Amino acid sequence: MQALLVGSNRPAFTAMSAALEAAGFAVKWADTCESALAVSEAGPLDLVIVDERVEGADGLECIKTMVTRNPFLNCAAVSTRSPEDFHEASEGLGVLMQLPPVPGEAHARKLIDHLSAILNLGKKAGKKERAK
Secondary structure, eight states: OEEEEESSOGGGGHHHHHHHHHTTOEEEEESSHHHHHHHHHHSOOSEEEEOSEETTEEHHHHHHHHHHHOTTOOEEEEOOSOHHHHHHHHTTTTEEEEEOSSOOHHHHHHHHHHHHHHHHHHHHHHHHHHHO
16 A cells, blocks of 8 residues: 655654554655645555645645545645634545644554545445446
8 A cells, every 4th residue: 555645844754654654555755745746646545644734835735736636535634723623624625534743653543444444445335336
């Protein structure tokens, strides 16, 4: 599985990156939204995690740009907004999870569980279609 971490504050993602790698993800990095777009268009990604600020821009704006080009991206976003404000700001983007500024191993496990559930639902739906 492939994960892309987007942001310039790599030390904040140390635990997240390590947990993803331990779960079998190949982790790629992008410092800017532009470079993240290039990575996402170069090959399939299973998960994209975007920091709150990416090269002077809002992380959710970066996600919006990415999902406009690839609506099937599974994304999570770092945000210090309240859960209600985050929900309002990210509505319609399909963001899997709001993460704190320094996401830890427990956040990674929860995110991986969410992603696994989504990917397994897709597999089940595909099996039902083939069975018809």
